Every structure is written in C-alpha cells, then in structure tokens.
Amino acid sequence: xxxxxxxxxxxxxxxxxxxxxxxxxxxxxxxxxxxxxxxxxxxxxxxxxxxxxxxxxxxxxxxxxxxxxxxxxxxxxxxxxxxxxxxxxxxxxxxxxxxxxxxxxxxxxxxxxxxxxxxxxxxxxxxxxxxxxxxxxxxxxxxxxxxxxxxxxxxxxxxxxxxxxxxxxxxxxxxxxxxxxxxxxxxxxxxxxxxxxxxxxxxxxxxxxxxxxxxxxxxxxxxxxxxxxxxxxxxxxxxxxxxxxxxxxxxxxxxxxxxxxxxxxxxxxxxxxxxxxxxxxxxxxxxxxxxxxxxxxxxxxxxxxxxxxxxxxxxxxxxxxxxxxxxxxxxxxxxxxxxxxxxxxxxxxxxxxxxxxxxxxxxxxxxxxxxxxx
Numbered sequence: 543x544x545x546x547x548x549x550x551x552x553x554x555x556x557x558x559x560x561x562x563x564x565x566x567x568x569x570x571x572x573x574x575x576x577x578x579x580x581x582x583x584x585x586x587x588x589x590x591x592x593x594x595x596x597x598x599x600x601x602x603x604x605x606x607x608x609x610x611x612x613x614x615x616x617x618x619x620x621x622x623x624x625x626x627x628x629x630x631x632x633x634x635x636x637x638x639x640x641x642x643x644x645x646x647x648x649x650x651x652x653x654x655x656x657x658x659x660x661x662x663x664x665x666x667x668x669x670x671x672x673x674x675x676x677x678x679x680x681x682x683x684x685x686x687x688x689x690x691x692x693x694x695x696x697x698x699x700x701x702x703x704x705x706x707x708x709x710x711x712x713x714x715x716x717x718x719x720x721x722x723x724x725x726x727x728x729x730x731x732x733x734x735x736x737x738x739x740x741x742x743x744x745x746x747x748x749x750x751x752x753x754x755x756x757x758x759x760x761x762x763x764x765x766x767x768x769x770x771x772x773x774x775x776x777x778x779x780x781x782x783x784x785x786x787x788x789x790x791x792x793x794x795x796x797x798x799x800x801x802x803x804x805x806x807x808x809x810x811x812x813x814x815x816x817x818x819x820x821x822x823x824x825x826x827x828x829x830x831x832x833x834x835x836x837x838x839x840x841x842x843x844x845x846x847x848x849x850x851x852x853x854x855x856x857x858x859x860x861x862x863x864x865x866x867x868x869x870x871x872x873x874x875x876x877x878x879x880x881x882x883x884x885x886x887x888x889x890x891x892x893x894x895x896x897x898x899x900x901x902x903x904x905x906x907x908x909x910x911x912x913x914x915x916x
Contacts, residue, residue, distance in 0.1 A: 628695025686740030697729025830889025
C-alpha cells in the first residue's frame with residue numbers, strides 16, 4: 543500500500559497555496575497585538591512629554607504672576623541670593639569639618655608619621671600639639687570656601703539657566719547631563735580663581751603650624767616673602783581637583799535626586815519639609831562620595847605642592863609630574879577613607895543648607911530640566 547499523502551490543497555502549512563483562513567486570522571491577531579504594544583509605548587511616551595510640558599507651562603505661568611504679598615527676585619537680585627546661600631552652605635560645612643581636614647592634610651603630607659588612620663591621626667595631633675591644633679587654618683577655610691561657594695552655587699544656577707535659554711527647554715532636557723557638567727565646570731573655574739590664595743594660605747598653616755598666627759599673618763608672610771605668584775602655585779592642581787569634583791558633585795546630585803523622585807513616584811513640589819531634607823541629604827551624600835574619589839589624586843598633589851617652596855627655576859608642572867611619579871597610584875590615594883567621610887558629609891550638608899536658605903530667601907531656580915516633573 544502506498545504511504546498516505548495529504549492533499550496539499552487542504553494543508554494549513556503548505557506555502558505553495560494561499561494560507562488557510564485560520565493562519566490569516568492568527569497573523570492578523572499577532573500583528574494587532576504588536577501594533578497595540580507599540581501604540582501603547584508611544585502613547586506612554588507622549589503622555590510623559592505632555593506632563594512635562596504641562597509642568598513647564600505651570601512654572602511659566604507661576605513665574606509671570608506677581609504675588610502682591612511676596613517679593614519674587616529676578617536678575618542680579620536672584621543670583622545674589624543663590625550666591626549667599628552657597629556661601630553660607632560652604633562656609634558652615636567646611637568650617638565645621640576643619641579638624642577632619644587638618645588630619646587629612648597631615649596624613650597626605652606626612653604618611654610616615656600619621657599612619658594610624660583618621661582616628662589615630664586625631665589622637666596623635668591632640669597628644670603632640672593640643673586640641674587647638676585641630677582648628678589650624680579655620681580662618682582661611684571659612685573665608686575661602688564662603689567666597690568659593692558664592693561663585694560655585696551662584697555660578698552654577700546662572701550658567702545652567704544660560705544653557706537652557708540657548709538650547710531651549712526640550713533640547714536642554716534631552717542633554718541635561720551635559721548642561722549640568724558644563725555649567726558646573728564654568729562656575730568652578732571662576733570660583734577657583736577666588737579660592738586659590740586662601741587655600742594656599744590654609745595648607746601652609748596646617749603643614750607648618752609655626753608659619754604664622756592665623757589667616758592675616760599667613761597671607762601677609764607669603765605675599766612678603768614669595769610674592770603674589772606663590773598664591774597661584776597650586777592653581778593647576780586646584781583646577782584639576784575642583785573642576786572634576788564640582789562637575790561630579792552637581793551632575794551626580796541632579797541625577798541621584800531625579801532617580802530618588804522617580805522611585806518614590808513624587809514630584810519635587812509635592813514633598814514635605816522632612817522629605818525634601820531627606821532627598822537633599824541622600825542625593826548629596828551620593829554626590830559627595832563620587833566627587834571625593836574622582837578628585838582625590840589632585841587633592842593630594844595640591845597639599846604637597848603648597849607644603850613648601852619649589853626649587854629655583856622649577857616650574858609648577860614639573861613639580862607636579864615629579865611628585866606624582868614619587869607618590870605612585872597608592873600614594874595619590876593616601877587619606878582616601880578620611881576624605882570619603884569628610885566630602886560625603888560636607889556635600890550632603892551643603893545641599894541641605896543651600897536648599898533651606900534658598901527657600902528662606904525665596905530664591906527659586908530657573909526652568910527645571912529634570913525628566914521628573916517638578
């Protein structure tokens with residue numbers, strides 16, 4: 543008996559003849575599902591964009607309505623308030639952490655002496671020089687970082703707003719990380735011009751406790767004995783340290799805050815006072831840790847180069863190369879644990895104080911470009 547062969551006309555798997563009605567129905571259903579999923583995804587994206595547009599419109603209307611009972615600052619007045627909030631935030635946090643900074647600097651400059659970690663460094667300094675030594679350099683620290691904080695935070699808000707004005711809200715939002723990085727880098731460059739002389743004085747006082755009796759004496763002695771150029775001997779490493787630090791600080795803070803808000807499903811305006819504090823502290827701590835690691839090698843070189851004078855005729859760049867070679871990778875990260883504690887705490891505190899003072903001064907930022915509605 544010959545084997546059974548199905549009639550190809552009735553086969554549903556035959557590719558020669560037209561597919562069966564069942565196959566057509568199945569294909570149509572599959573295509574409809576695919577189109578449905580694609581349409582749903584597009585609708586979700588459009589809805590999110592529409593929500594952002596709605597929030598932008600709300601903010602634009604809010605900014606144009608003049609409240610008769612409340613003074614809404616603009617222009618120079620607004621950025622002056624940003625600068626004041628930044629100055630107070632940086633002066634308070636850096637000043638409060640002066641003892642930690644003293645220990646960190648000693649570990650970087652004399653690792654063979656201060657080799658027992660942060661707690662051991664505190665004990666050594668107190669035992670050898672008294673507790674007052676932990677406040678060495680407090681004056682230049684508070685003054686220097688108040689000036690730097692004004693330029694840094696005020697400048698960041700200013701340059702971020704300029705970037706948004708040039709690019710437009712939608713383009714700025716799509717490239718918000720680049721906006722954060724660019725605005726913070728420009729702001730920090732000008733901040734470092736103001737900070738460098740005071741940072742040079744601070745490091746000299748910490749590394750040489752008998753050098754002078756405070757900020758005014760140390761500043762005057764460096765100016766008298768070494769000239770104005772000595773204040774900017776560390777300008778290269780301070781840029782190398784502070785610019786990446788500040789770029790990481792603001793960009794990571796913005797992204798971390800955005801992710802935290804997205805995870806909670808809340809907008810920034812809907813947060814209570816306690817929730818806003820928690821957001822600033824959490825995002826600030828994450829940003830501080832990232833910034834500390836990125837800027838650690840330059841921080842070590844800055845401490846080294848300001849410890850003493852260079853050899854006659856030796857350039858700053860050659861000194862930096864020589865120091866980096868002598869230290870190696872391990873040496874460049876000396877004091878990392880101490881600095882993580884210091885910078886993480888400091889950055890979280892700065893964003894907390896900055897946010898609170900901005901609110902108290904009625905200093906509202908420019909157009910928001912976060913992917914999370916405000």
